[in-house]
Amino acid sequence: MRSTMMDAPLQVARILEYGATVHGTAEVVTWTGAEPRRISYAEVGRAAARLAHALRDECGVTGDERVATFMWNNTEHLVAYFAVPSMGAVLHTLNIRLFPGQVAYIANHAQDRVVLVDSTLIPLLARVLGELTTVRHVVVVGGGDPEPLRAVAGDRVTFHHWDDLLAGRPEHYDWPEVDERDAAALCYTSGTIGNPKGVAYSHRSIYLHSLQVCLPEGFGLGPGHRELAIVPMFHAMSWGLPYAAFLSGASLIMPDRFLQAAPIAEMIAAERPTLAGAVPTIWNDLLAYLDTHDVDTSSLKEVIVGGSACPPTLMRAFSERHGIEVIHAWGMTETSPLGSVSRAPAGVTGEDAWRFRYTQGRIPAGVAARIVGPLGEPLPADGTSVGELEVRGPWVTARYFGDDAPDPEKFHDGWLRTGDVGMLSPDGFLTLTDRAKDVIKSGGEWISSVELENALMAHPDVQEACVVGVPDRRWGERPLATVVVREGASTSVEQLRAFLAESVAHWQLPERWAVIDAVPRTSVGKFDKKVVRSRYAAGDLEVRELAGP
Amino acid sequence: MRSTMMDAPLQVARILEYGATVHGTAEVVTWTGAEPRRISYAEVGRAAARLAHALRDECGVTGDERVATFMWNNTEHLVAYFAVPSMGAVLHTLNIRLFPGQVAYIANHAQDRVVLVDSTLIPLLARVLGELTTVRHVVVVGGGDPEPLRAVAGDRVTFHHWDDLLAGRPEHYDWPEVDERDAAALCYTSGTIGNPKGVAYSHRSIYLHSLQVCLPEGFGLGPGHRELAIVPMFHAMSWGLPYAAFLSGASLIMPDRFLQAAPIAEMIAAERPTLAGAVPTIWNDLLAYLDTHDVDTSSLKEVIVGGSACPPTLMRAFSERHGIEVIHAWGMTETSPLGSVSRAPAGVTGEDAWRFRYTQGRIPAGVAARIVGPLGEPLPADGTSVGELEVRGPWVTARYFGDDAPDPEKFHDGWLRTGDVGMLSPDGFLTLTDRAKDVIKSGGEWISSVELENALMAHPDVQEACVVGVPDRRWGERPLATVVVREGASTSVEQLRAFLAESVAHWQLPERWAVIDAVPRTSVGKFDKKVVRSRYAAGDLEVRELAGP
């Protein structure tokens, strides 16, 4: 029996329309290094209409064509986030940190027709534009000179300046009703081996995911909140913060290209965010800065940390030294990206609460999760059975863009294989011990590289630690500990090994150690273990060998 | 371009599955007058599986057949809320307060096959069961003797006892995947003239509505919260509280048949709800009780009041005298029922905040709203243009159950005509001045009956006031004020008229007054203005006439 309910699609245009009217006085602030730029959500609504008219009338965007962005987190990127999907086209957020070859592969694979580029990124785009065979229009945001782009693009590309392009266009656009399962945005994941893979979010998945972000068990957003969105808009849709802001009436603070600890500290003091989101490395840098500078962070109640495991020491340091609660969250490009959020259950306090907060968090109703064994067999959610995490739900991808069928390496019986290894508790808390490919198999036993890293980072002299498995004649594989020592501190690998021995089983203690200057990073700021392993293999690391197990 | 996202339907079974596992230790408490009954959400999950098996195997429920409830708010009703839609059948919540003829009409119109009835309601059901032509099974909940039912039912009905029926059945049911637009629950509205009309909620609408209820701008629900659900489960799905509880992990407190102020006060003191929901009359009674008894209400932070306009004096009294914030909300059976929720915008405090809180609240993204003039023409959302409210969205009904096409009296160009008159502000706040049919048209000018009622209820000696329009030779229509005087108080209609004159335009002052014992109520506890008008017409009221305008 059919219901009598209306057939009202969940669509990005509705989020825009709502935020731009009911929450029209909320604002988006973009950092500039000098006076920040601010515009209201009502103005974002008008700018989105103008952009849509321009894309249709000047760039010939019709149907579901792809409009790419090559941009920092800023106002214009936000306008594109709304305009492109609302008009029925598909927003493709290009990752500015990928190698040129990867950018070209992605843009061609997605068949991007238009690229919006920040002036400050013209040199980076110029390295690849010549290879972007489907691009016909480039829109330059800001006052930069597009000459370096023109030089490589040939005749096939028309250039526009954002301001000129939008000037004088109607401030209203009759957003079409879309099929909610159609694509709204496209994002390629950097986490896979081989060529990057695309995930096409639907209007439906974005809308549902945004509601989840706003829920008290998510990020708990409402009017009056101010979100500092550090996590890039080219990485998993900035964790849904932009759309959630318009749905909830929370204001947005955008760092543009100012991602170092000093300007972020300044933004916090000046713009008084209530919530912020970024990967652990950003918070690690910021912590060191806050510890040595006098910054007013009193507005900031919670920072969401995800993208890779957050070391418990980092969480405690923020709480104890700065009164800022780090909320650990898990997700992936393939899951929109939320994922679990780690809030202790009601009534749990003190050390017990910390035990929950160290986990990757609680799975929401929209994400069904299970742990499976080596043969893909489901294991109990008993808090102890360890296996690969599989998820499914309305904002989880079923396959990669362009694939006819789900790749069995990544999908299993309608579930997404996350490649993450860990356990689920009966009450829905997820604890990850490692990435499947980073688990160290030593003499038949498994060693969690993340556990060793967390234990090492608890040492006051350790700024960062990255542990990878390396080949070993006797055990098959053994951990290699690479450590960044805090500025001004002096410690030895012997001391660190002794420190580790206090919290880690003897047989898990690494014998190979290297003190390094910095841990190599992926394009989205995570530890790049592939690079560490290959540097080791190439003999590029200065390795000390201590006694084995 | 199709998205790559999974096709995961939004369905009630998922809410059940989630609440019963991840929030398995949350509890539902049912008041009994003696020791309350409590079971965990995990147990509710098992009971729902058992009930589904029983309905299928013993009552032959297949496909989308209707299973009706004739019940108070209690554990078993909650189990039915989940079991029936989850198995793919349709839950039909019968309103126990309707006239027998209406109950029969509704049950036959819906073609109910099974009725679940509370023992304490056997006598009421016995008055109509003989006329329920499609019912084949009656399940009695509790220890009552079904003899009075048997006596009227004839052979066509088989009787079961809940406990026996569920005993020994499997605690797991393989909930089918449903089409999310299929009906999950059916509720008839009591607000219309003529026969009651059915609204069939879909799995999708229930799921989306539940998310809205949980949002900070909705009721803000999460684990550790405890909802006292006084609003009947047969009235607009108890405002979505049961489903929202399972989605959020909030516990539930169910009053069963104990709806008087004294037991409700006891429940609050003993079970420590953090939030409660009911119509204004319940809160009015409770306020009088709390003012004269010493009750620990310290757990209760917010009470949601909706269903009819909440008098500002009631809101202030709860806040000032008991530290409980009344949150005004608007909705209707046709809108699932949420609607708007009245929270002051961020940063607004003091008297300014009250001005927002007196309104019917802010429209959420899921409910598009507009005000239209007498010819159906959209009026601006400028906070001053007055007209009929129209809404649309994924949890708003598009027609009534059984109608082939939308009734033009109630639907207009894809929008629901709410029958409510008022205005919308640019930032989405809704202020209702009256029901369209209750507006008093006096000499070409409109008088809001609700405004006069609120002004009268601000008088300390007035317990309740109900104002209706009555025919007048000179003005066409004039207000009749009917007033319930507080116990022990003595006031005269002359005094009340003088009091009213301080806040209301002279020409709006009623000349007709009647002191009455109680305001007649509809089946869901609202003022029944139809009855007041017909009593007046029949000369059943003792009316005093004072000087006219």
Ligand SMILES: Nc1ncnc2c1ncn2[C@@H]1O[C@H](COP(=O)(O)O)[C@@H](O)[C@H]1O
């Ligand atoms: N809180 C977390 N703890 C551990 N790993 C995480 C966390 N959040 C994200 N990740 C990792 O990041 C991957 C997703 O990468 P990406 O798609 O680039 O966002 C996940 O599969 C995890 O391996």
